[in-house]
Amino acid sequence: MNQALEGIKVLDLTRVLSGPYATMIMADMGADVIKLEQPVTGDDSRQFGPYVEGESAYFMSLNRNKRSMTMNLKKPEAKELFLEMIKNVDVVAENFRPGTMEKLGLGYDVLKEVNPKIIYAACSGFGHSGPYSKRAAYDAVVQAMGGIMSITGQKDGQPTRVGTSMGDIVAGLFTAIGILAALNYREKTGIGQKVDVAMLDCQVAILENAISRYVVTGKAPKPEGNRHPSIVPFEPFDARDGQIMVAAGNDALWEKFCNAIDGRELLEIDEYKTNPSRNDHYTELRPLIAVKMLNKTVKEWQDILDEAGVPNGPINTVDKVLEDPQVLARNMIVEVEHKVAGPLKIPGVPIKMSETQGEIKKAAPVLGEDTAQLLSELLGISRDEFEALKEKGIF
Amino acid sequence: MNQALEGIKVLDLTRVLSGPYATMIMADMGADVIKLEQPVTGDDSRQFGPYVEGESAYFMSLNRNKRSMTMNLKKPEAKELFLEMIKNVDVVAENFRPGTMEKLGLGYDVLKEVNPKIIYAACSGFGHSGPYSKRAAYDAVVQAMGGIMSITGQKDGQPTRVGTSMGDIVAGLFTAIGILAALNYREKTGIGQKVDVAMLDCQVAILENAISRYVVTGKAPKPEGNRHPSIVPFEPFDARDGQIMVAAGNDALWEKFCNAIDGRELLEIDEYKTNPSRNDHYTELRPLIAVKMLNKTVKEWQDILDEAGVPNGPINTVDKVLEDPQVLARNMIVEVEHKVAGPLKIPGVPIKMSETQGEIKKAAPVLGEDTAQLLSELLGISRDEFEALKEKGIF
Structure with a gap:
C-alpha cells in the first residue's frame, strides 16, 4: 500500500467544482475515483474556458488522477448497471440539486438497499433539509448569503466576493472530511451512511470569529480592508515597485522592524512603544513608516525583513506564485502530460505525508476514456457486450 | 459507537487558529481531543478579544468539545509524562514554527520511537521543508504571498485580504483531511506517519482555476469585483434597502428573470437573447436591469426570484446570517453553556451524517480544567501524586 486511500473506490457523479474538488483530494491520496459523466457533453466544466487543444484547462485542473466513464442514467439498462456498480464501490458522490438522484430512482434509500456499506456523499447549495433545500445555488449566491462578502x-467599501470560488472549494473540503470520517466509522462498524454537506453551512462554519465578535459586541463586522484591526504595523505598504505585507505582531517585532527599515528614531517615541499605543496613534504613525517603505523594491524589503526576522511577504500575482522558490520546493506546481492538450501546469498536493506521499499520476481523462475498461473491471462486461450496449445509447 | 471518530485520541498542542480548527472538526465528530496548553497563559488566543466574563469568545468558538490540560514541556518531568501519553494516543497535532518540537526533544523522530503507530500532524506557515521553512507566517502574509489577495x-481596485482568516482555516481543513487519511492507512497497515501541511501550499491549492487561467492565457488574473467575468446577469444589484445577488446562469434563467422583474421587453431585444451577446452588450444592459431592481426591497426580490426559480440571495451581514431560516434549520448556529461565560452562540457542525451526527457536547474548557482527570485517565496518576508534581511547576 503506497498511498493513504489506496483500495477505496469512489463512484463520482459530481460536476463542476465543489464535488470534483472533494474527489480530487481523494484521488490525489490514492483513491480510485471513477468519474461517471453524461454521454456526449460530460461534466459541464468541460465547456469552461480557457481551452488547450479543445480541452478545458478548468476541467483538467480538477480531474487529474480520475478515470472517466460515460453512462446515460435515464436509460433503464444504465440504471441496472449503475446499481451493479454500487455493489462494488465504497463511496458514491454527487453534487446535484437535492431530489435529483431520487427522481432517477437512485436515491440513497435505494442504493443502501443494494449496498448497506455504501457511503453516499451529497454536496449541494443548501443541503438536503430545510426550507431552501431544493433551490439551486452558485458560488456567488452562497458567498453573498453566508456573510463572507x-x-x-x-x-468603508463595498462587500466583495472572494476571487476564488470559496463557496465551492470549502464545501469540497468539508465533503472530503465527511467521507473520510464515514470510512473510519464503517471500518469499525461495517455500517455505511449518508454525508450531507451544504455550501451555505460551510460558509457559516468559516465565518468563525466573525460570529463570536458579532454575538458578543452586537455589532455586525464590516470590511476591514487589508489592515489588522488591532495590531500595528500589520498591513501592506507600497514599496518602490509594488506592495509588501508586513506583520509585526508584537513589540519585539516592532523593534526589529524599526531597526530593519532604518527607523530607530521611531523606537524613541513613547507613543509608539506598545502595540495598544501604536494603535491609538495609527494615523500619525503610518505615514512615517510608509515614506521609508517607498525607498526600496519589494524584493529588497523581503530580503531585509527576512534577515531581521520580521514576518512579511509580497502581494504576489498568480504569475509570481508560480515562480516562488518555496512553492516550487514544495512541489505545489506540477506539470502533467495530457493526452490531447499536452503538458499543463496544475496545483500540486498540499498534504505532505511521510509514508504515503500524494501524487499526480495521470492527467484528467478525456470523456469516456475508461468506459470499456471499467465495465470489464467492475462488472465483467466484455468488449463485445460493451459494443452491443453502446448501440442502445447507454454510454 | 455514536460518532464517526469515537475512540480516537488526539493530543493537541496547537494554538490560535489553523491547528485548533483542524482538531475542532475532529472533536465535533467525536474524537477525544486533549488540548495541552502552557501553564498560566495557555493558548495565545485565550488573550484575544472580545471577552465574556473574562473568557475569550475567539477561543471559546474554536475549542468546544475539547478538554484542557496544562503542562510545561520545558521541564524534564513534563517531557517524561508527555512521552508516556504519546504511547496512549492516536494523533499528536502541533502548529509551531518548524523545529520547535525538535528543540524540546519531542520531534517526530523521537515520538515515533515511543509509538510507531502515532500520527504526527504539523501545520505551519511554510511547511517542514523548503527555503522559507523556518520563517513565521501570519494569515495576512500567506494570503499575500499565495495569490488570493x-x-x-x-x-481595477486594490488587492484585498479575504475578511475571514482563509490562510489559517483552509490549512486547518487540509490538516484534518491529512490526519483522517493517515488514520485510514494506519487502520489497514498498522503504520503511523507524519502529516506536514503548509498554509502557503494550501493557498496555492485553492487558487484552482486561477492557475490554469494564467498558465493558458499568460495573463495573471486580477480582481474582478463582484461580477461574473462571462455570465450576464450574474452580480449584485442595489434593491431599495440593500444589495441582492442575482445569478442567472443560462438563457432559460434569463427568461425567468426578465419575467420576474417585469422586464418582458428585454426578452424582445435580439442583442440580449444569448449570454455571449448579453456579455457583449453589458454596458447598456446593466442599467436597464438596475433601474428595475431599485423598485423593491431585498426581501421582496428574494420572494419573487425564489418563486421564479432564479438563483439569488441577499448579501447578508453577520447578524442576518444568524437569523437566516435555512441556517437555523440546519443547526448551523448552536448555543453552548460555558461554565464561566454562560450561554454563547457559536457556529454549528457543517458535516451532516445520517448515522453519526456531529455534536457540540460541551463548551470550551477553562485553562487546565481537565489536568488531574487526564493524568489519572491516561497515566494512572493519583490526585496526591498530581499535587506533588504540581509543586514542581510542571502543570
Whole structure:
C-alpha cells in the first residue's frame, strides 16, 4: 500500500467544482475515483474556458488522477448497471440539486438497499433539509448569503466576493472530511451512511470569529480592508515597485522592524512603544513608516525583513506564485502530460505525508476514456457486450 | 459507537487558529481531543478579544468539545509524562514554527520511537521543508504571498485580504483531511506517519482555476469585483434597502428573470437573447436591469426570484446570517453553556451524517480544567501524586 486511500473506490457523479474538488483530494491520496459523466457533453466544466487543444484547462485542473466513464442514467439498462456498480464501490458522490438522484430512482434509500456499506456523499447549495433545500445555488449566491462578502473589502467599501470560488472549494473540503470520517466509522462498524454537506453551512462554519465578535459586541463586522484591526504595523505598504505585507505582531517585532527599515528614531517615541499605543496613534504613525517603505523594491524589503526576522511577504500575482522558490520546493506546481492538450501546469498536493506521499499520476481523462475498461473491471462486461450496449445509447 | 471518530485520541498542542480548527472538526465528530496548553497563559488566543466574563469568545468558538490540560514541556518531568501519553494516543497535532518540537526533544523522530503507530500532524506557515521553512507566517502574509489577495477586490481596485482568516482555516481543513487519511492507512497497515501541511501550499491549492487561467492565457488574473467575468446577469444589484445577488446562469434563467422583474421587453431585444451577446452588450444592459431592481426591497426580490426559480440571495451581514431560516434549520448556529461565560452562540457542525451526527457536547474548557482527570485517565496518576508534581511547576 503506497498511498493513504489506496483500495477505496469512489463512484463520482459530481460536476463542476465543489464535488470534483472533494474527489480530487481523494484521488490525489490514492483513491480510485471513477468519474461517471453524461454521454456526449460530460461534466459541464468541460465547456469552461480557457481551452488547450479543445480541452478545458478548468476541467483538467480538477480531474487529474480520475478515470472517466460515460453512462446515460435515464436509460433503464444504465440504471441496472449503475446499481451493479454500487455493489462494488465504497463511496458514491454527487453534487446535484437535492431530489435529483431520487427522481432517477437512485436515491440513497435505494442504493443502501443494494449496498448497506455504501457511503453516499451529497454536496449541494443548501443541503438536503430545510426550507431552501431544493433551490439551486452558485458560488456567488452562497458567498453573498453566508456573510463572507460582508466582511471582505476595502475599509468603508463595498462587500466583495472572494476571487476564488470559496463557496465551492470549502464545501469540497468539508465533503472530503465527511467521507473520510464515514470510512473510519464503517471500518469499525461495517455500517455505511449518508454525508450531507451544504455550501451555505460551510460558509457559516468559516465565518468563525466573525460570529463570536458579532454575538458578543452586537455589532455586525464590516470590511476591514487589508489592515489588522488591532495590531500595528500589520498591513501592506507600497514599496518602490509594488506592495509588501508586513506583520509585526508584537513589540519585539516592532523593534526589529524599526531597526530593519532604518527607523530607530521611531523606537524613541513613547507613543509608539506598545502595540495598544501604536494603535491609538495609527494615523500619525503610518505615514512615517510608509515614506521609508517607498525607498526600496519589494524584493529588497523581503530580503531585509527576512534577515531581521520580521514576518512579511509580497502581494504576489498568480504569475509570481508560480515562480516562488518555496512553492516550487514544495512541489505545489506540477506539470502533467495530457493526452490531447499536452503538458499543463496544475496545483500540486498540499498534504505532505511521510509514508504515503500524494501524487499526480495521470492527467484528467478525456470523456469516456475508461468506459470499456471499467465495465470489464467492475462488472465483467466484455468488449463485445460493451459494443452491443453502446448501440442502445447507454454510454 | 455514536460518532464517526469515537475512540480516537488526539493530543493537541496547537494554538490560535489553523491547528485548533483542524482538531475542532475532529472533536465535533467525536474524537477525544486533549488540548495541552502552557501553564498560566495557555493558548495565545485565550488573550484575544472580545471577552465574556473574562473568557475569550475567539477561543471559546474554536475549542468546544475539547478538554484542557496544562503542562510545561520545558521541564524534564513534563517531557517524561508527555512521552508516556504519546504511547496512549492516536494523533499528536502541533502548529509551531518548524523545529520547535525538535528543540524540546519531542520531534517526530523521537515520538515515533515511543509509538510507531502515532500520527504526527504539523501545520505551519511554510511547511517542514523548503527555503522559507523556518520563517513565521501570519494569515495576512500567506494570503499575500499565495495569490488570493491579487484576485480579490473591486474591478481595477486594490488587492484585498479575504475578511475571514482563509490562510489559517483552509490549512486547518487540509490538516484534518491529512490526519483522517493517515488514520485510514494506519487502520489497514498498522503504520503511523507524519502529516506536514503548509498554509502557503494550501493557498496555492485553492487558487484552482486561477492557475490554469494564467498558465493558458499568460495573463495573471486580477480582481474582478463582484461580477461574473462571462455570465450576464450574474452580480449584485442595489434593491431599495440593500444589495441582492442575482445569478442567472443560462438563457432559460434569463427568461425567468426578465419575467420576474417585469422586464418582458428585454426578452424582445435580439442583442440580449444569448449570454455571449448579453456579455457583449453589458454596458447598456446593466442599467436597464438596475433601474428595475431599485423598485423593491431585498426581501421582496428574494420572494419573487425564489418563486421564479432564479438563483439569488441577499448579501447578508453577520447578524442576518444568524437569523437566516435555512441556517437555523440546519443547526448551523448552536448555543453552548460555558461554565464561566454562560450561554454563547457559536457556529454549528457543517458535516451532516445520517448515522453519526456531529455534536457540540460541551463548551470550551477553562485553562487546565481537565489536568488531574487526564493524568489519572491516561497515566494512572493519583490526585496526591498530581499535587506533588504540581509543586514542581510542571502543570
